[in-house]
Amino acid sequence: MDEAALIRAAQAGDQEAFESLVQTYDQQVLRLAYSLLRSNEESYDIYQEAFLRVHRNLDKFRFDCSFHTWLYRIVTNLCLDALRKKKVRKEEQAVIETSEGPKDRLELAAEERAEMDPQRKLLSRELRERIDGVLSGFTPRERVVFEMRHYQGMRLRAIGASLGTTEEAAKNCLFRATQKMRLALGDFV
């Protein structure tokens, strides 16, 4: 079944069609959410919320944009909200003392997991901190644009569409993000 037929079947209440539709895109969606939020819980929540919204509103989908664009509009909005909340939370987060200075407990847990990942282990601690610094130094929009362009390989036009803006605006975000990266990491290369 092609996508349009799948969507129409799902709109008519066919649960299996809805599931196939979800599974066409859900790996990419989860990958994006996880990469942006780096948390099982938050990416799980985004996954649920995004596809439940799709389920609730599918009958309103009128094929005037691609399903991919429509889905990504929902997903990027959820991710942007979550990133904004995270930025606020970060400032009021509970910290505990460690030998390397104050660290958030969950970051510690994340770090323990990272210790088991050989590729990440190779990175010197300083470089790793710098890279994390770059990511948290992005505005939520810059973060999303960079993520979609660099890690997900999406085109700027599609990125702009899913952010509800123009290709040009997405291009400007990418431009600023790239400058920030060079500022932070230029002396490492």
Add this chain to the structure above:
Amino acid sequence: MSCEFVKTRVELYVFSELGFDEEETFESHLGDCAECTALVEEYRQVLSLMDMAEVEPPPALLADCRAGLRAQVSARSAVERTWQSRVMGLMPDWPKLLRPAMGFAMLALAFYAGKQFEERKSVSAAGLQTARVRTIQGMGNGMVQIVLEEPRSRMIEGGLNETGIEQALLTAARQAPDPVMRIESLELLRNRCSRDDVRQTMLQTLEKDESPTVRLRALEALRPCSTEGNVRQALSRVLLRDASPNVRVQVIDMLVERPPSEFVGALQEAIRHDDNDYVRSRCLRVLSEMRASPGVF
């Protein structure tokens, strides 16, 4: 072309986001300028450093997400179905309902009473399928007498405060073969969990119902009483025993709202033994929010 042209566009060039003409101009300058070539190279290396920050979701997460979605969608459609069936109930599809029953009646009459009575309409066809034939007696004049035993339906109507209504709902929540009906009953009973009978039924459903969707509803219905002693104990048991990660996660979420210290033990137990990554990490998060060290076992 000047170095300036390159320096103001390199950020997009490395992403291949320049237009065709601009990219041509850009590259022709690189051919002549070592400094700009080095700049491009620097940007490329910065990007490859960023590649190291690339992460993949843990493989189990996708499966958890899919299972969670499936449960939520089916719960949603279950509720929708009950509304649909209510509307349908107001306007029954009589021809469709009668067709098989009519067939049965015709067959029985034709067998015992001969063809001339085929058209006889005085026999009420509705309900014949569920009726039990108790006696059949030929009457000699081509007529037949059949005694049917029919299960009687009775309608009761009333407010939730009336004992009969509440009892019927409790029975349905526990025994209705259709999960949708069990969910409906729980929906109607929610906010009444302060009543002993109601709470007992909800607890029983939470721990015993075979459908995770129904168990989730029972959990939701128990939310207002989540601090009561027997509810707290049941929540701990469910967290450790329920087969559905979804139900376990919902229990954890309920603990977040009212974090009594009694749960710490159950959370720690779950962190040690739960086979689901997501459930474990959720417990860890709750514990850290409760300021209880996950290391204290």
